[in-house]
Ligand SMILES: Cc1cc2nc3c(=O)[nH]c(=O)nc-3n(C[C@H](O)[C@H](O)[C@H](O)COP(=O)(O)O)c2cc1C
């Protein structure tokens with residue numbers, strides 16, 4: 269088999285090891301699944317071209333066990349899937365079809381998006397495992413292993429990644445050693461190929477000829493494989509544009525509610541919180557901190573120590589909030605996936621960060637084991653390290669996402685103080701006028717209070733008005749029964765009130781005095797709204813006022 273022979277005949281020991289490992293993975297997959305259950309995802313890119321030949325070799329070796337047999341393997345019964353897109357480069361398209369013809373591939377051309385295409389493939393063709401040319405440096409590789417089930421929300425299948433641990437150099441070593449054809453774009457400076465809209469030749473391969481015309485050297489001459497996606501930066505830039513746009517849209521939604529209020533989301537990462545073994549003390553603390561600088565916390569949630577769960581929430585929250593704060597799941601353990609999730613949310617890879625590594629080395633000395641410090645991997649190209657002399661390691665900021673590493677209230681407190689101090693010079697988090705808050709205790713039930721409160725909410729849409737039940741023996745349910753007539757009348761308002769009030773509502777008990785909480789930035793407005801409420805309530809309904 270020509271591929272196997274080419275590798276065996278080469279002196280490149282590293283390439284031989286990579287090849288052997290990849291063939292091992294392929295042969296395991298061929299043993300685990302029937303040939304009908306397997307598909308090969310091929311798109312004419314360099315990585316999938318490598319995989320094509322590895323699969324040809326692997327299948328040949330599996331079926332004949334004749335590693336040194338001469339001649340080409342023409343039999344390739346593995347179903348090949350190609351997601352054809354109108355935005356693909358014509359060279360990629362024609363190369364894919366040329367390869368199909370040359371190697372006798374049975375190609376299913378799919379013209380829908382990945383998810384729905386895979387959905388119907390799995391339903392109709394009983395496919396259970398798909399080979400992909402994903403490599404560890406790819407943004408989509410974050411969290412994957414050689415055998416990785418498809419992500420939650422995707423149709424169920426096994427992703428098989430035989431070249432996951434291959435480097436850019438390994439890919440080119442293989443293609444050049446085996447002398448197999450590859451797409452012509454790689455000879456024109458393209459080093460990783462997406463769509464015509466997001467891919468340009470890699471400027472690191474740019475050379476000018478004597479007439480000053482720009483030319484590009486071939487992809488295999490790129491010396492630093494980590495810069496393979498430099499020609500795809502346009503996409504990152506346009507994504508950043510979309511994100512910043514989305515953030516400002518988020519602002520405008522908030523602004524309609526309350527002048528210049530900025531919003532933040534808090535994401536805690538931890539199975540231990542979800543199982544109830546550990547009580548999350550950082551969330552209320554962070555809410556108070558944000559509140560103290562005039563920010564509104566729009567949401568606070570806990571997610572599992574799972575890359576996709578973190579990535580999904582970060583992606584969602586960062587586009588609808590001015591800032592997202594994350595904590596938990598940062599460190600060297602297998603469950604510490606927060607940074608990987610952030611990287612996935614931004615579509616970038618985790619890459620070693622020398623500066624961060626230096627901090628960790630200072631901190632842990634020789635205790636770091638392994639040939640690379642896993643803790644020093646940070647989302648590439650988007651990470652800003654926030655240094656402060658009181659912090660042993662800098663804080664991590666990825667655009668509008670801040671990762672806090674504090675594990676208890678004291679540590680979080682210190683990190684927050686440093687962040688605020690840093691803010692003065694770097695303008696990281698906009699510090700706004702804090703909220704002025706007041707609690708008003710009412711002797712009447714919620715059913716009686718709801719109508720005047722509803723009106724108040726309509727009159728003062730800029731003020732956050734919430735309610736809470738204090739502990740005593742007035743049972744609002746009994747009040748509710750007593751005032752059935754009033755209740756019917758108020759039904760419409762109850763819905764409205766709940767909708768408006770729920771934002772800051774907190775119940776200590778179902779029975780007890782009703783406390784209304786007012787939150788506003790302008791003290792004069794606060795006095796005005798309280799006065800307005802007093803006028804709407806029966807005399808003697810307000811039993812107390814407390815400034816918060
Ligand atoms: C066969 C196949 C399976 C995929 N499975 C998943 C998956 O399980 N989870 C996921 O988030 N993306 C999945 N994707 C999408 C890829 O991760 C990625 O978004 C896509 O290849 C586009 O990459 P690009 O933006 O670098 O061009 C899959 C894509 C293909 C072709």
Ligand SMILES: Nc1ncnc2c1ncn2[C@@H]1O[C@H](COP(=O)(O)OP(=O)(O)OP(=O)(O)O)[C@@H](O)[C@H]1O
Pocket residue numbers: 309310311312313314315316317349350351352399400401402403406459460461462
């Ligand atoms: N349109 C597609 N059709 C089928 N498979 C695809 C498609 N896009 C991506 N894939 C699968 O995902 C893998 C990773 O894609 P990726 O773009 O990173 O690599 P590539 O296209 O092979 O090479 P390059 O990095 O040079 O673009 C591919 O090797 C292929 O298995």
Ligand SMILES: [Mg+2]
Pocket residue numbers: 313460461462
């Ligand atoms: Mg590609």
